[in-house]
Amino acid sequence: MENIVEMRNIRKEFPGIVANDNVSIELRKGEVHALLGENGAGKSTLMSILFGLYQPEQGEIFIRGKKVRITDPNVANELGIGMVHQHFKLVHNFTVTQNIILGRESKRFGFVVDEKSASRRIRALSERYALNVNPDAKIEDISVGMQQRVEILKMLYRDAEALIFDEPTSVLTPQEIHELMKIMRNLIDEGKSIILITHKLREIKEIADRCTVLRRGRVIGTVDVASTTEARMAEMMVGREVSFKVDKKPAVPGDVVLKIEGLNVLSARKVLGLTDFSLEVRAGEIVGVAGVDGNGQSELVEAVTGMRSVESGTIRLRGRDITKQGVRERIREGIAHIPEDRHKHGLVLDYTVQENMILETYDQKPFSNHGLLDFPEIRKYAECIVEAFDVRAGEGVDSLARSLSGGNQQKAIVGREIELDPDLLVAVQPTRGLDVGAIEYIHKRLVEQRDSGKAVLLVSLELDEILNLSDRIVVVSHGALIGDVQADETDENEVGLMMTGIRKGESA
Amino acid sequence: MTPKVDPAGRTRRWTIPKKYVNSLFAVLLGLIAGAFFMLAIGRNPFVGYFYLFKGGVMNLKYIGQTLATSTPLILTGLSVAFAFRTGLFNIGAAGQMLMGGLTAIGLALTFEHMLPRGILLAVIVLGSIVAGGLWALIAGVLKARFNVNEVVATIMLNWIAFWTVKYGVYAFFRDPQQETQSKAIDAVASLKAPWLTSLFPGSYINLGLFLSLIALVIIALVLDKTTLGYELKAVGFNRSAAEYAGIKVNRGVILSMTIAGMLAGLAGATYWTGYSSNMQIDTSSLPSQGLDGIAVALLGTNSPVGVLFAAVFFGMLQSGKGFMTAVTGIPPEIADTIIATVIYFAAAAVLIERVLDAWRKRRASKALAATKKGGEE
Amino acid sequence: MTLRRTLLTLLILLVSVSTLVACSGTSANFKVGMVTDSGTIDDKSFNQGTWEGVVQAATELKIDKNYLKPAGTTEADYLASIGNLYDAGFKFIVCPGYKFSSAIYKAQTQYKDAKFVLIDAQPTDADGNAVVATNTVAIFFAEHQSGFLAGVASAVELKTGEFGFIGGMEIPAVQRYNWGFQQGVAYANANLGTTITIKAENVIYQGTFSDVAGGQQLAATMFDKGVTAIFCAAGGVGVGAINEAKTRATQGKTAWIIGVDVDQFADGIYDTTNNKSIVLTSALKGIKTAAYDMIIDQKDGKFPGGQTLTFDASNDGVGIPATNPNLSAATTTAVAGVLAKLKAGTITVASTQGDLIK
Structure with a gap:
């Protein structure tokens, strides 16, 4: 079989790390080739080299058997390589057509942009690959899934043969993911070849023909997907055996800890982000909040933790009205919060680990006395957390938070919040961007919390995480609660459908 | 070698010395830049620098003068550094210093024949601190309540202070003989102390030096040892995280701006009721200590100890400049430029610290890679 | 190429400066x-x-x-x-x-x-x-004597019209210039047949010696109000006034400035080919x-x-310049006469305000 793309012995260094070390990969014509690896394994670097964004220190690239030097993305385009980035590169107040022809405008009489014929061609492409995109719609008016298809069209418009998809499903609902898979199959049928960057094994199983696994910049191996189990691929990725299922006993829900009634909250854009929202979370249960990003999750979390004021409605903790209380009071009342963005909210990156461990408690005994910090006590406490939560840092509690890896930063935050011994733990995307090992660990600690009788409110965009961890799942769509189901009585399809705004029982 | 751990629990083995190495390097760069300048105008830089430093330290008078010149710089530098550590850029030290000075002069002229010296000095010093603090508070409140950028607010407040002082001195404290300045304060109201002056005869050294050192120690303690410092630094490093942790961010902004203003206000008292004994209003520029404070803070890497050294260094340059000019005949305008080159080149060089850091890292990793490769072969 | 040129420039600079020093x-x-x-x-x-x-x-x-x-x-x-x-x-x-x-x-x-x-x-x-x-x-x-002579010279030269005064800060030396100038104009009106007026509103102290823009504004206002000549004892403020007068002169309007301290004729030149200056004369002080x-x-x-x-x-410490291209021979003669009387003590100029403006 012909190789469309062949990368041989690629080496790329960044200050301090070797991102790609002697990496070789080949993309055959008409295949979906998955590139699997944990964060920082070197997948994106490798593809950026192929797309001309980086130059390798060593190695060669062959396109259709011919050796090439890809000095910038334009060269990649010429060679028939296209890329759908994880974060779309679209101009929001331009139409689909304008976005697609941007930088490639065909001109009439040398200076008038010929949008009409471009639009016609895009419409034809869209029909051929069943993409269902209106060339004249504005980007800001179309859904995320549609935007992704615009990115795909952009590649097709530029006659790309080899298509790179960088984590394409991370922004999609399950139904949209399903659609994408279909589109990818269409593309293959039409003679294209695809490299799929992902860390989701199920998707690989579903669509890919072969899979190359990267770990710490090196190729662990290339396998035939059909004949390899998910567990085997996971082991290659992580370097040890991993369990996917979270072991947990059935929940024993106790008293109501958090009770939200009729909550209306304005979003940052001053429109209602949460409308007439009611929710109960009991001691000893994990309630998962599922939903497509931007459907009221942030507003819910901020309202509960006190970072955003509410328009109307009440929030009660163990029966006490805390609606009007500030962040600090709520922490004292027993709310802990693992924030969505650990760099923005979770940590002061320029503080040491020990200083970060007292972020909410620095003004309390024993960490301070009459306004003076007690460093020996702080150190003792921080060392305790670091030890208990397996936070690995070069200089221990004296390391700057910035110097820690993402997983260790997150473990430190989880440790800090759990050590607050809260009645309610609000965990938002607690494993975002972490490798399998860290995910496993954090999940275990969250279940432990539940088992020790705490209430846990879990907000996540990863449906797998919600399904695995939760005892009860609520679904938000457009700021409203549209579903509340027991986790063991539902499945991905049902929750996925509700995420699109269709209530249980209603037909699609 | 075991790392030395200080009470704050940090490893000081690498961090602090590296900071100073960077600053010393910056000073060196500044001096080299100044030397090139001297060469360009046909002067021997070694001779120039010899007399420059001689003019800073040649005898007790000059040492006293260097310290006297450094005094307000320590305070304005500290003001800028403190604000910076808490995430604010205080361009308003000049204005706060002016308001502090006007208050100090006003209090001195009003009460100099009524109060005993001890109480009088306390009133003057406290008054200047309060005035500077209140002046900066305006910028703090504007930032906290209306999200007005503190840089813009403090720059405008500088000029409001400038004209307020012009009017205030003219209307209330004018010297009947010379309308371009206030009346001179009596010796009893001056921060100059006879015993101190006799230690450094002929210089204008004053108790302000000790006040600035006390302020330095207090600020160092607040920043490193207190919950207040912890909160303010957290706000400075990461506003969002501070909010997340329930720290009252707006209160922090106002408070740290006010503290910065208090320091600059005190600088005003040490300058106009210590170094000087009246306020001149015939200038068309803000007191230079305001902007120099920024350079001092930069060179001092925003740490109190660094500020002390940077301020004394700048003070020495400023006070040695005249002697260099007198001996070598380098025109004063050129000498000003040389000093400015040294100061601002040094301050700017601190900014390229990061660039250098990155460069060092890259070299280190290259070297590492090279050794690895060698090992493999 | 550029490097060599830079070095050359540097060298020239070096040599020239060191020769200067050597002198x-x-x-x-x-x-x-x-x-x-x-x-x-x-x-x-x-x-x-x-x-x-x-x-x-x-x-x-x-x-x-x-x-x-x-x-x-x-x-x-x-x-x-x-x-x-x-x-x-x-x-x-x-x-x-x-x-x-x-x-x-x-x-x-x-x-x-x-x-x-x-x-x-x-x-x-x-x-x-x-x-x-x-x-x-x-x-x-004796700035008042200097101002007096400048006042006489200006009045005799222009015969009729309105004069103004712009001072820097209200300090004794500047005040004496002002008072002397007013006395000089009054003397010319009384003895030399001129009809010059100075209104109180046109005697102004700007408040600084450095505000060039402020000086320009003040002068513009005065000229607009019909003042034909302004005596400026105001440092940089006077520079602003001179600029304003130059602009007006270029447009063909009448606008005179009387300089101070040193002969400012050269500063007031607006037409270099014909050596025309808006500085009528200057009140000198022999610093x-x-x-x-x-x-x-x-x-x-x-x-x-x-x-x-x-x-x-009396010891030629103050006066007006020896040569004044803007003054007629008659005026020069008249001023010389007044100067002689000043020296002889037959005319005295008060150095205090008395009932003068400001």
């Missing part, structure tokens, strides 16, 4: 230093006049000269500069400006073997008492002469220590 050889037994007032030595006024006198004397006597610019305007800064000069061997120090009063008071006791020349003021102690020590000379000028004289006296061992000298018309 200042030493032969007499003292060095002359000067400390500038706020401003620079090319301020077209005080500092410049003083420095020119120092340069002239030092060149003639082949002695070292130098000037220092204080870091600030406090007494401490002034005294520090004086100290620097002293420690560098400059023991004859000239300080122009009333602001040096208290600094010179301290310096004359602190540096007993140094000589001080204080222009426009007397050394004063903390209580405001004048104390001229034996190593100090205080020099005053240069004074500085020069004191240095020569010192060389001759006649330094008038302990004295307070006044330079006025």
